Amino acid sequence: MSTTPRVYSGGHTAVRPASGRPAPGFSMSERKAAARLFSSSVVAWLDLALLTFSLAVTAVACYPTSIDRSNLGTFLGLRISLRNLGLLVACLMAWRLVLWASGVYRAVSFRHLASRIFLASLLCTPVASLALMARSTGGGIVRPTALFYILTITSLYACRGIATLFAGYIHSYTRQVRTALIIGSGSLAQKLVQGLPGHPEWDYRLLGYVDSEPQPFADDHMPMTYLGGMDTLHDLLMSQPVDEVFIALPLKSQYEEIQRAIDLCEAAGVQSQYLSNIFTTSVTKNLHRDEDRIVLRMVHHDSRRFLKRAFDFTASLLGILLISPILLAVAIAIKLSSKGPVIFKQTRYGLNKRPFSMYKFRSMVVDAEKLQAQLEHLNETSGPVFKIKSDPRVTRIGAFIRKTSIDELPQLFNVLRGEMSLVGPRPLPTRDVNRFSELSLMRRFSVKPGMTGLWQVSGRSNLDFDGWIALDLRYIDTWTLMLDLRILALTVPAVVKGRGAS
Structure with a gap:
């Protein structure tokens, strides 16, 4: 399929069909999404449920019973005997083994999957026939066997058809956007670029590529932006919102460059990937890998x-x-006590250094940000952040809501929108982040920022900048759900005691 690049804001490039219309059939990403769905445990359990349903329908339709099947309440009120329950458990175990051995969950193409389902249905039918003969009180077995086979193969094909439609028309439109950077420009990088549009989970936007010895991209349909040599990677990770770095350098000749790139990504907290197919073989039949x-x-x-x-x-x-x-009472009090908006919106950096508008109740005068330049010499905190205890810009109502942290409550809307979390490193203003000089400080942006965090319950504003960052990184490295609950529980007494504010 011919493809051309599409440039988005910020210079990001994504590959799309050249015609602008949906390509016939399913794209590579849709086929991969369907394949992942076919091999999932959810589909495996659904298969067993469909087989059980086929067996139940066959038993009710083909064998006489004294129960009035027209009376739904009486029918549903039947008790399942231990004998029938044992037969069902045996069938489920046998069917699970047959489905696995038939390769239904390891199909490499739709055509291969169709043949695997045909074989699995054929092999599952004798198991059902044995169970039906074991519980029946008379009657033939040919009709029940045929009915079970028809129901089974039809339901299994229908299940895969619905899953394919889901992957093709729903999943492909819900892939999350992810900004990526490629290291390398040779054949490995070119192959990588061609495969990214088919990723089943992420919709990649490419910033460009970094390479100390750049080579021209052979595919004219996929031009890439050259961002500089390997020495520019540090600055790119410091200044750009990068979600992922793809390392596509030859291992033999570029081992040190690969290790250096991994070290920089680790310091910045940015996810990286490198190619695993560094060795070639023509005999190996199976290789466990992830793309x-x-x-x-x-x-x-x-x-x-x-x-x-x-x-x-x-x-x-x-x-x-x-x-x-x-919230309503505080909004009225702010509006009546001073001129200006009730809500103060400030651009802060979030996950992977993406800017967003953070909400707070306005606690300062309207032109507070402009006045900050005149107060820089009063800064009482070490490092790039700015904080003074007796800030002359704070209003009378503002002093109270800052002391009680009520000014932070509108950030619940940021949490609801997914820009923040209840617990995490506090989001920093662009002014502070622009003064960061060490790449390791970027690692605090590898998780969503939070309304409260470790440093709020471990001294809050009494900590210096280095201690603050150390607690943020400690939270990232040791995170658990129980840790979040513990921090939330400790935040309440910390706010009540008024141990500073962020």
């Missing part, structure tokens, strides 16, 4: 992150509903 790449993640990446997001969403929504009278 031919080894992924180096710098943060915890498992199902707990979904639980964290679900908790953030639920807790922030309930919190907004419960404290809405307080």
Whole structure:
């Protein structure tokens, strides 16, 4: 399929069909998404449920019973005998083995999958026939066997068809955007660029490539932006919102460059990948791999992150509903006490250094940010951050809501929108981040910022900048759901005691 680059804001490039219309059939990403879905445990359990349903329908339709099947309530009220339950358990175990041995969950193409389902249905049918003969009180077996086979193969094909439609028309539009940087420009990098549009999970936007010895991209349809040599990687990770770095350098001749790139990514907390197919073979039949790449993640990446997001969403929504009278009262007090908007919006850096608008109740005069330049000499905190205890810009109402941290409550809306979490490193203003000089400080942006964190419950503003950063990194490295709950529990007494504010 012919492809041309499409440039988005910020110079990001993504590959799309050249015609601008959906390509016939399914794209590579859609086929890969369907293949991942076919091999998932959810589909495996669904297969067993479909086989069980086929067996139940066959038993009810083909064998006489004294139960009135027209009476749904009586039928559903039947007790399952231990004998029938034992037969069902035996069938499930046999079917699971047959499905696995038939290769249904290891199919490499739709055509291969169709033949595997045909074979699996054929082999599952004798198991059902034996179970039906073991429980029947008479009647033939040919009709029940044929009916079970038809129901099974039809339902399994239908299941895969629905999964394919889901992957093709829903999953492909829900892929999250991810900004990537490529190290290298040779044949490995070119092959990598061609494969990225087909990724089943991420919709990659490419910043460009870094290479000390750049080579022209052979594919005219995929031009890449040259960002500089390897010595520019440090500055790019400091200044650009990079989600992932792909390392596509030859291992033999560029080992030191690869190690250097991995070290820089680790220091910045940026996920990196390098190609795993560094050796070639013509005999090997199977290779366990993940898209031919080894992924180096710098943060915890498992199902707990979904639980964290679900908790953030639920807790922030309930919190907004419960404290809405307080929010309204504070908004009225701010409006009546001083001129200016009720909500103060400030650009801060979030996950992977992406800017977003953070909400707070306005606690200072309207032109507070402009006046800050005149107060820089009063800064009482070491490092790039700015903080003074008796800030002349704070209003009378502002002093109270800052002391009680009420000014932070509108950030519940940031949590609800997914820009922040309830617990995490505090989001920093662009003024502070622009003064960072060490790449290791960027690692605090490898997780979502939070309304509260370790340093708020471990001394809050009494900590110096180095201690603050150390606690942020400690939180990232040792994160657990229980740690989040512990920090939330400790935040309440810390706020009540008024041990500073962020």
